[in-house]
Amino acid sequence: MTEISPILALANVSKSFPGVRALNDVSFSLYPGEVTALIGENGAGKSTIVKILTGIYIPDGGEIRVNGATQHFSSPRDSWGAGIAAIHQETVMFDELSVAENIFMGHMPGGHLIDWRDTKAKARALLASIEADFDADAKLKTLSVAQKHMVEITRALSHDANVIIMDEPTASLSRHEIDELFRIVAQLKAEGRAIIFISHKFDEIFRLSDRFVCLRDGEKVGEGMTSDVSEPDLVRMMVGRPVDQVFPKRDIPLGPTVLEIDGLSNATEFADVSLKLRKGEILGLYGLVGAGRSEAMQAVFGMSKPTAGRVKMNGQELTIHEPIDAIHAGISYVPEDRQEQGAFLPLGIRENITMASLSTHVRNFLLSRRSEQSAARALGGRLSVKAAHWEQSLGELSGGNQQKVVIAKWLATKPKLIILDEPTKGIDVGSKAAVHDFIGELAEDGLAVILISSELPEIMGLSDRVIVMHEGRIAARFERGVGTGALAWSAEAIVAAATGAPIEERAA
Ligand SMILES: Nc1ncnc2c1ncn2[C@@H]1O[C@H](COP(=O)(O)OP(=O)(O)OP(=O)(O)O)[C@@H](O)[C@H]1O
Numbered sequence: 001m002t003e004i005s006p007i008l009a010l011a012n013v014s015k016s017f018p019g020v021r022a023l024n025d026v027s028f029s030l031y032p033g034e035v036t037a038l039i040g041e042n043g044a045g046k047s048t049i050v051k052i053l054t055g056i057y058i059p060d061g062g063e064i065r066v067n068g069a070t071q072h073f074s075s076p077r078d079s080w081g082a083g084i085a086a087i088h089q090e091t092v093m094f095d096e097l098s099v100a101e102n103i104f105m106g107h108m109p110g111g112h113l114i115d116w117r118d119t120k121a122k123a124r125a126l127l128a129s130i131e132a133d134f135d136a137d138a139k140l141k142t143l144s145v146a147q148k149h150m151v152e153i154t155r156a157l158s159h160d161a162n163v164i165i166m167d168e169p170t171a172s173l174s175r176h177e178i179d180e181l182f183r184i185v186a187q188l189k190a191e192g193r194a195i196i197f198i199s200h201k202f203d204e205i206f207r208l209s210d211r212f213v214c215l216r217d218g219e220k221v222g223e224g225m226t227s228d229v230s231e232p233d234l235v236r237m238m239v240g241r242p243v244d245q246v247f248p249k250r251d252i253p254l255g256p257t258v259l260e261i262d263g264l265s266n267a268t269e270f271a272d273v274s275l276k277l278r279k280g281e282i283l284g285l286y287g288l289v290g291a292g293r294s295e296a297m298q299a300v301f302g303m304s305k306p307t308a309g310r311v312k313m314n315g316q317e318l319t320i321h322e323p324i325d326a327i328h329a330g331i332s333y334v335p336e337d338r339q340e341q342g343a344f345l346p347l348g349i350r351e352n353i354t355m356a357s358l359s360t361h362v363r364n365f366l367l368s369r370r371s372e373q374s375a376a377r378a379l380g381g382r383l384s385v386k387a388a389h390w391e392q393s394l395g396e397l398s399g400g401n402q403q404k405v406v407i408a409k410w411l412a413t414k415p416k417l418i419i420l421d422e423p424t425k426g427i428d429v430g431s432k433a434a435v436h437d438f439i440g441e442l443a444e445d446g447l448a449v450i451l452i453s454s455e456l457p458e459i460m461g462l463s464d465r466v467i468v469m470h471e472g473r474i475a476a477r478f479e480r481g482v483g484t485g486a487l488a489w490s491a492e493a494i495v496a497a498a499t500g501a502p503i504e505e506r507a508a
């Protein structure tokens with residue numbers, strides 16, 4: 001048997017930032033036709049590897065070899081030239097331009113004289129090769145996240161990239177879109193390309209990857225064939241200890257009704273949403289991506305205007321025009337898209353955590369830095385935010401740690417009702433357990449919690465009741481441990497309701 005040589009190899013790569021060694025002496029290889037899962041906790045160094053391979057960061061030490069030849073990337077252009085392309089955690093494309101322009105940005109066919117007809121035809125052919133369902137003429141901003149990923153993949157193919165890196169590509173995708181992405185990955189594999197796949201979801205890691213490389217605190221702590229390991233093996237490797245992934249549901253006595261929503265509707269996204277929520281209660285909102293859960297809750301929080309319906313807090317009808325009104329009424333909303341809606345990357349962790357609750361840190365008419373610091377430390381610590389120090393700017397944190405800071409920011413407002421939209425998206429397995437534990441504690445402290453999540457074990461593990469939405473309407477209501485047939489407290493019944501199957505079919 002001949003030894004297959006790697007397409008790409010990292011040899012003893014190290015990278016430090018002030019106060020943190022992000023990568024220490026990391027080596028691994030990528031092989032043609034294989035998917036390598038890069039796994040590790042938030043802040044372990046995964047995205048730093050991506051940025052080194054794509055020429056965004058220059059390593060302090062070590063080497064990158066492409067097909068055996070040592071390469072020095074001093075810009076993204078160099079890495080691109082060596083056949084490496086990436087879909088980043090945060091997309092970097094041009095919303096106002098067309099799909100074709102985004103695909104060929106920086107390397108238009110025809111050199112200096114751009115041949116638009118040719119560009120468009122080439123873009124169409126590439127889109128067709130991955131069976132994309134949109135046109136090369138479409139403006140990027142009209143596409144879904146999944147479609148934008150397809151544009152990025154097409155962009156990589158337009159250059160015939162041999163190494164394709166995907167940094168948490170599935171975080172915002174629906175189940176169907178994930179299937180679609182995986183179909184394309186299988187195709188890329190069959191063509192002999194090497195793929196790096198980064199995800200915090202174990203089912204995806206096992207479904208997609210041939211190999212894994214595990215990082216912890218910037219060091220490689222394990223690698224091998226995925227078929228040789230189990231999920232608990234990987235968890236132990238990532239975290240350094242076993243993690244209990246079960247959800248001990250706390251037994252919390254429920255108080256009076258806190259929130260009452262009656263007939264909430266808007267023109268297109270949700271209709272006739274009615275629900276009640278009691279003090280100490282956790283209500284799960286389940287549904288497929290696009291079912292209208294976030295949109296309905298954003299209307300409660302004043303981010304958009306409903307066309308009909310009422311919202312009452314503690315029996316009092318609210319007039320909410322903007323989020324500040326909701327905050328004053330004791331409502332907090334932790335958005336799903338935290339980078340766009342909740343985080344201020346140039347500001348520090350402390351400032352981000354306290355910015356929505358500054359008034360609570362005023363002492364003698366002055367903002368108390370000390371009070372802010374202790375709040376930031378308490379909440380940040382509780383959510384296990386990993387950072388060099390509390391003044392570090394948010395932009396320097398890893399993706400998952402940025403998310404934890406935004407959750408902390410909304411908790412700091414000491415709300416009566418907190419709406420958490422996909423709170424563990426992008427968060428590693430160990431921190432997930434901390435977040436789950438914290439949600440239970442919030443309920444115990446007398447908060448009412450609405451939990452929007454697409455993860456069924458999470459929603460069933462934490463919630464007292466689950467409301468399922470389908471195409472903007474409430475499709476079914478479930479109560480922990482009760483009900484029979486189509487309305488039984490079971491994963492099957494909840495999923496069936498989310499797909500919109502009629503109740504007779506669901507019972508069958
Ligand atoms: N520009 C930077 N300045 C300072 N520190 C940085 C910078 N970029 C990354 N780091 C630090 O390097 C470490 C590794 O971060 P990285 O983004 O690679 O983590 P990750 O494994 O991708 O985590 P996640 O799962 O949260 O996305 C973190 O401690 C992070 O704060």
Ligand SMILES: [Mg+2]
Nearest residue numbers: 046047398399
């Ligand atoms: Mg990352």
